[in-house]
Structures are given as structure tokens and as C-alpha cells.
Amino acid sequence: AQSVTQLGSHVSVSEGALVLLRCNYSSSVPPYLFWYVQYPNQGLQLLLKYTTGATLVKGINGFEAEFKKSETSFHLTKPSAHMSDAAEYFCAVRTQGAQKLVFGQGTRLTINP
Amino acid sequence: IAGITQAPTSQILAAGRRMTLRCTQDMRHNAMYWYRQDLGLGLRLIHYSNTAGTTGKGEVPDGYSVSRANTDDFPLTLASAVPSQTSVYFCASSTSPWENEQFFGPGTRLTVL
Numbered sequence: 001a002q003s004v005t006q007l008g009s010h011v012s013v014s015e016g017a018l019v020l021l022r023c024n025y026s027s028s029v030p031p032y033l034f035w036y037v038q039y040p041n042q043g044l045q046l047l048l049k050y051t052t053g054a055t056l057v058k059g060i061n062g063f064e065a066e067f068k069k070s071e072t073s074f075h076l077t078k079p080s081a082h083m084s085d086a087a088e089y090f091c092a093v094r095t096q097g098a099q100k101l102v103f104g105q106g107t108r109l110t111i112n113p
Numbered sequence: 114i115a116g117i118t119q120a121p122t123s124q125i126l127a128a129g130r131r132m133t134l135r136c137t138q139d140m141r142h143n144a145m146y147w148y149r150q151d152l153g154l155g156l157r158l159i160h161y162s163n164t165a166g167t168t169g170k171g172e173v174p175d176g177y178s179v180s181r182a183n184t185d186d187f188p189l190t191l192a193s194a195v196p197s198q199t200s201v202y203f204c205a206s207s208t209s210p211w212e213n214e215q216f217f218g219p220g221t222r223l224t225v226l
Contacts, residue, residue, distance in 0.1 A: 006155075036217075043217030044156075099163070099210040100161065105153055
């Protein structure tokens, strides 16, 4: 069975600092990996995804993530945090051949001025 | 504007009452999903539908039922609500069950007393 673990339920960084949100997955077959963002009182929006090809993927709002098979990781980064990045971030996995997404528990990102 | 609408936005419900959460999409997506979001648990799949006329059970289906009479609508029914069903409910859709991106509605906040 596939699963997702997000390390840290709450991450706080200063405005302009590096953002690093960690995600590890377990899957017996090659996975499709996703990061979704949820702003307060809204639904989830797709931030970026990895399916095949280049392991470094770029998403919206300056975020990117790198698929590392050897580490079973898909960490989300942004070089310089902005106040508008404050939100909850969810990592999700879907294995090839499976229909459903499995979500991690979420990481709340707070940006300090 | 194309997208997913959910109703109601929020609801307080007495235990034992029946409640239907509505979800409508105008993107002609074949697949639809219902998730519940609980603090520390992320999103968990309740029920899904790969196409009109078919439904399936997700990770936490007990106490919930769904129907998919047409492409656009996917209502979620709580036959006899219990306090443990207090949660935020999200409806989502995708062009097909195998499509990687799911689009989410704004959510329904349900409180069962």
C-alpha cells in the first residue's frame, strides 16, 4: 500500500528565507507525486506534480520539488518566502495503475515578517 | 466560471439527523471524489465515482452514501449524523480516474452536535 509522510505539521520561516517542506512516500511501484496548497477557507490547488521525466519539477509561485527515488522523497522548496505563501501544504502520491490519491497529513507554513 | 460548487458552506446539525452535502461541477469531468479533512490526518477519501452511474468506497466510507445520477452532480449523504462526522468535506473532480490532477471545491464545514 502506498503512504505519504510529511515531516513537521507546522513550519515557520522568516520572509525572504528558504522554504523547505519535507515529504517521504512509500510505494512498491513508480509513483506519481503531487504538492497541493490550501489557502485559508479555500479548497486545495495543485502546486506541482511529478509523473515521469525530469526529476526537478517547477510549479506555481516559485515553488519547486525534486523526486529522489533513492531517498523516496519529494521535498518542496522555495528560495525566498513571501507573506502570501502562508498556507497549508499537502503532499500526495498515486501509484501507476492506481486510481486514487493518498494525501499526507499536511504542513502548515507560517511566514514571519 | 468553470469549477466545482459545494453547498452548504457550513452547517450545524443535531446528531441523528439526515444531511446531504451537494457538489456540482461544470467541467464535464468523468471522475468525482468526496474527502473529509481532519486536523493531523490530512484528506481521507470517503467515496468516489469513476463515471456517471458508478460509485466506489474509499478509505472511510462508513456512515456515508453517494449517488451519481449524472455527470455533474455527486451528492454525499449522512443518513444519521454522529459527532465523529464533524469535519470539513471537500468534493473534487478529474477528467478521468487516471488523470493526475484533481480540482477541488471550496468545502463544507459540518458540525454535528
